[in-house]
Amino acid sequence: MEPALYLIPVTLGETEYQKVLPEYNRKIILGIKNFIVENRRSAIRFLKLSDSSIDIDSLEFLELNEHSDLAKISNYLDPLLKRKLPMGIISEAGCPAVADPGATVVEIAQKKGLKVVPLSGPSSMIMAVMASGLNGQSFAFNGYLPVKPNERAAKIRQLENRAWNEKQTQLFIEAPYRNLKMLESILNSCRNETRVCVAAGLTTEQEFIRTLSVAEWKKTNEPPINKVPAIFLIYRG
Template sequence: MSLPGAATESGVLYIVATPIGNLGDISQRAADVLGGVDCIAAEDTRHSQRLLQALGIQKPLLALHEHNERERCGQVIDRLKSGESIALVSDAGTPLISDPGFVLVRAARAEGLRVTPVPGPSAIITALSAAGLPTHRFTFEGFLPTKRKARADALAALKKETRTLVFYEAPHRVRETMAEISAVMGGDREVVLARELTKTFETFYSGTASEVEVLLGTDDYAERGEYVVMVAGAQAETDEAAVVDADRLLEVLLAELPVKVSAKMASEVTGLSRNELYQRALALKSNSDR
């Protein structure tokens, strides 16, 4: 029995997330949609056929990958216009996230066709949820360049980024990438690597960049399975002159106003964090009362 809202509709392109390793992560809605559409556009039809067989679903498959997406896009759009419902799947996880599908989705929207996401697994979110790194702000950078200099340049451009950095990396390049992270961003930068997510040999490597580099070098299985590489963001640089000016401003304000009001006004003037200025105001007030 299908869940409410799981029935497919004509002329709709469904973006269906599929398991990244554990078949048990397929949602009931995703299975219902895959079983109800007229056709499934797949990154690798052989890979997707195995998933469909495991779910007991038989549907026509259409290959749509990075090498033929632009060529096949028109065909899929025409089929959608004729009233067919089509599901787009990648080899694993959520389509379009470093996978094919952008060209098709953009074209479908340009034609006024309905595009409906069917959410589910994503390696990025899965890895971040268990990494122990800050997740309130992060940036996904996809795959780093394969050439050494280009990779080093890309990392150098991100060296001062304060958000958590997230990359995908192939197993045969992960040791080189870790060496570059250590060299460019510093061996003391906190790093977490996730390998074989949701699978039997799921592994997390964590520590400083130097420590993780050593862990990879001593693990005989390090070059097996796809990686999510997560790097802690850089410490925000503090403008010492601004801090000094803020302290002087707080001292003047505190002579006439309460701590909370002084911090609020100083924040409006300097643009610095109100909470940070409140703590500084408390310290200044405490020192002046001694």
């Protein structure tokens, strides 16, 4: 197996592995012994989901998250850099290095001239754009918005202006338990003509995707998005 840093996507929730991930990924996983993961426990669950015969005790895991020592991260790639061993990055959900701490390691790998191989898998951001009916030619992901209501409302209006003036779809996320508050903020902050898509629980049994104008959202029942991972998208009417 070629020595490289393999970016291994995972399921977005309680979804059958075969439904969203190709068999090729499983073959790559079986050839890797050194993993950089956001959370060791969830990474092990995913590896067992991909192949129940995997010997977890034979694997090495390095955690990369908000608690990691930044000074040590540059050494995470030593198995690949010094011993020419293939390595894999596993995120908590979806694709590594996209709105994910794995980006730090990928940056280091590129600077060191190491080969980086992104594997195919589900990306909630791309899938949300695909299903939204909004502009898929020009879009921007903005991560989390401010938590304080006034600051959040100001940021939403700023993104709405970009959506109208630049004809660019604006994407952002929120902690799942605050989804309904976020939708309320959007509806209170945006003009009635602005289109809003809520894409929640993608690829799972809880999947909900709907695009309406702000005026139309105000007339609908509360969507089933509480405590479900979601992407919010806004675009001009």
